[in-house]
Amino acid sequence: MSEPRFGKDGHGVYIIAEIGVNHNGSLQRAKECIDQAVACGADAVKFQTFKSEKLVTKQAVKAEYQTEHTDASESQLDMLRQLELSFEQFLTLKQYCEEKNIDFLSTPFDEESAGFLNSIEVDAFKIGSGDMNNLPLLAYIDQFERPVILSTGMADLEEVEESLNVFTKSSVALLHCTSDYPAPLEDVNLLAMNTMADRFKTMTGYSDHTDGIEIAVAAVARGARIIEKHFTVDRSLPGPDHMASLEPYDFKRMVQGIRNVERALGDGVKRCMPSEENTKIVARKSIVINCSKSAGEVLTENDLAIKRPGTGIEPKYYFDLIGRQLLNDVEADQLLQWSDLK
Structure with a gap:
């Protein structure tokens, strides 16, 4: 399995602005998020592509963090319907990203969405932690032979290995992740990222759900080659993920911090500079x-x-x-x- 290459030269830390559903179902807001991510220096934006009825049952409850920031009386299905963009809108966003010279990534939650993303030549598939053990979906995505970024929140090392073994055609990068919003520092376990790198000899990075920017920057110092962070134009907007996201000012600070750490890491040769x-x-x-x-x-x-x-x-x-x-x-x-x- 070859190592995935991201960005224009395949070098440097690949920084993903995770817009997700922070567009709140608005194409115009999604474009605004892309514009702001470009201004902040992100290498890619990432969305979530799904059909609500294929994602959850009518009885599915919301996660605790979702209930805190949305109408507690509505179901997860009702919430997702308001956050869903059409395939046509995603095609528009893919083309908009090409105009803005930023990579377009998305997380498919079902085979139909994955097939659509492949048809518009998504730059890479991002698999969320909730589907990292969804082996049928992983096998379906593998056939497209596109780069895959696999989040590993809530998983142990054996589960990660099971998921990796599904991919025989696609190159895969692994993201360490703690699936809580915000993730408590004592549960970040950042060294697990290095454990995966040592065990699986593949590109590794960190999907950051903590408050602030320092843990993402620390991950780069520990060797992360991909950083993903939730991104919004306004944390006060209604919706499940805005409060766990960075606004442009802080996202830009994070990017600058990462680039500074990259410069400071050097080539490892001890010499008089x-x-x-x-x-x-x-x-x-x-x-x-x-x-x-x-x-x-x-x-x-x-x-x-x-x-x-x-x-x-x-x-x-x-x-x-x-x-x-x-x-x-x-x-x-x-x-x-x-x-x-x-």
Whole structure:
């Protein structure tokens, strides 16, 4: 299974603005979200594509976080009907993303939606944690041979492996996730992302449901190559996910923080960096002569001292100089050079 490539060059952390259903059923608001995500520097926007009747039963109750931010008396089905966009609207959004030069991703919740997304050449399928063990849906999506991003909230390592084994044609990236809104810090378990990377040797990242931006930035420092974060133009809007989302100002701060961490991670080669060269000359030390000496004299330990700057013989050669003969006259407090020694 090949490693998925995201973005224009396949390098750098791939940042997804998870719009989800924060368009509240409005095509215009969905476009506004795309515009704002582009302005924030996101690499992709992600939606949710579903047919409400195929997703939940009439009796299905809402999650606790959904009840807190929507009409508690309505069913999950009634809520989803208000948040559903048509296939035609998603085609419009895909084309709009192409105009804005941002990737279009979506999460299909049924085979019909997955088939439609493939027909409009979705840039990647995102599988939500709720379907990560829906092996029939995963097998159906695998046939399209498109990149897949698989969230793993609520799963253990064996379940992740079962899901990965379904994909024989599609490249898959794994996202660690805690499926609570907002996710409590003590349940984030960020190191599990590294456990998956070590175990499955595939691209890994983090789908962040915590408040704020620091955990997403920390995930990048831990090696995340994909970051997904819920995104809204206004957290005060009605709907199940707005309060667990970032508004543009904070999303942009997160993007900037991630890019700064990327720059700071470097290539892992330990060396003196260009910005350190001047400091190295000033802060490091050299071997100097304590008192004036004449050519032909032999150096003793009492003749040598170690002082700044670092433009002479390095202190690590101190003991190698004892017993060496001088070729030149040297003055007190003069930095020794190799050319002064026989």
